[in-house]
Amino acid sequence: MKALVLAGGSGTRLRPITHTSAKQLVPIANKPVLFYGLEAIAQAGITDVGIVVGDTADEIRQAVGDGSKFGVDVTYIPQHAPLGLAHAVLIARDFLGEDDFVMYLGDNFILGGISGLVEDFRADRPDARILLTKVADPTSFGVAELDADGRVVALEEKPVRPRSDLALVGVYLFSPAVHEAVRAIEPSWRGELEITHALQWLIDQRRDVRSTLISGYWKDTGNVTDVLEVNRSVLEGLEPTVEGVVDENSELIGRVRIEAGAQVTGSRIVGPAIIGSDSVVTDSYVGPFTSVSEDCRIRDSEIEYSIVLRGSSMTGVRRVEASLIGRNVEVTPAPRNPSAYRLVLGDHSKVQISS
The missing domain is CATH 3.90.550.10 (Spore Coat Polysaccharide Biosynthesis Protein SpsA; Chain A)
Known part of the structure; x- marks a missing residue:
């Protein structure tokens, strides 16, 4: 056959x-x-x-x-x-x-x-x-x-x-x-x-x-x-293993796989989740049902129920969920526009503006 x-x-x-x-x-x-x-x-x-x-x-x-x-x-x-x-x-x-x-x-x-x-x-x-x-x-x-x-x-x-x-x-x-x-x-x-x-x-x-x-x-x-x-x-059947490096300031909860060469620093990983080889997770939260592929960078961010493909990065982003992120993608916060009020006020007006 x-x-x-x-x-x-x-x-x-x-x-x-x-x-x-x-x-x-x-x-x-x-x-x-x-x-x-x-x-x-x-x-x-x-x-x-x-x-x-x-x-x-x-x-x-x-x-x-x-x-x-x-x-x-x-x-x-x-x-x-x-x-x-x-x-x-x-x-x-x-x-x-x-x-x-x-x-x-x-x-x-x-x-x-x-x-x-x-x-x-x-x-x-x-x-x-x-x-x-x-x-x-x-x-x-x-x-x-x-x-x-x-x-x-x-x-x-x-x-x-x-x-x-x-x-x-x-x-x-x-x-x-x-x-x-x-x-x-x-x-x-x-x-x-x-x-x-x-x-x-x-x-x-x-x-x-x-x-x-x-x-x-x-x-x-x-x-x-x-x-x-x-x-x-598939992640529900994940066998937890740590082949990479997880520092003492990090927490792994549940079924979490850290693949060879991966580094987790100051972060919280809640399984089932997988961090791919040579990826780096720093000061971040990775939630359940998340797969992070190889050579990714996640810093000061939160992500769950998502897939991140090879070579992508997230920096300073809160919060990402139910997402499919392609290869070699950069995810960062949008620049903040200066806050300003434009006013045309008649005589004897009273205006309250929250700071």
Whole structure:
């Protein structure tokens, strides 16, 4: 069995972060979200991995390399434009061959991995298996409709009027039957080859398409709110360690990780929180669910429930929360305008001005 990981796309919902960085490399607890997917694939016993890349191909290649650090062998598959998930399957045909495969969206996060799902697929070998979860707003997702027996009868991509609240999770398992399906469909009104259309084609051809309803934690990290929520979830399982230097005037409370080379001076860190390697925190407060990446500087500031990316600094700022701060950013107080009152007063006026 192989894996096809999708790491293209422009990440418009995470701009301006994704103007200069791949959305799949936004860090969760100081580790790119893409890495969690690759680790889950390796844990499921899959070692042959194709990664579909687009405009950010160089950055993805630099971060992932040949895959050996994850225990997998990576083949990069260029996609000249983000033309849909089914298009990614189409262009990966030579890599996939006649093998079963799992397709994993590189910006998705599934707590607990996919090992059990892969084992079930290998045992039953349907033509396709999709993962579903209940969501509050199905209009932002591919949506599945099930019959009374729980069989998939229809799928629709981002429907205006959803027929259910069951959204497709960004992990799919396929037999080679899907290759005929992606060749048979036409682009949608969005100009993309939709994987939901390919799945619907399989259903219409009476092929075996099954679903699994997952109740565990899943997020599409496509926007800032979801990125912060996933970061919170991962940090809740953080093992406290101190590999850097924390002076006697500092206080660490709860699950706090201070990575090698980091320095904490005169500060209060309340976990779960992580301070990245070679970062310096001075006379500051870092609150729960905060990830500070490597080579950052936080001085005389307060921050919580936030993510700070590599090489950024905060000086004299109170207070920052629920924020995603990009790489090499400087955050400082705004200059104070001189306070002055301009008055035009008539005769015999009385004015009270607070000092």
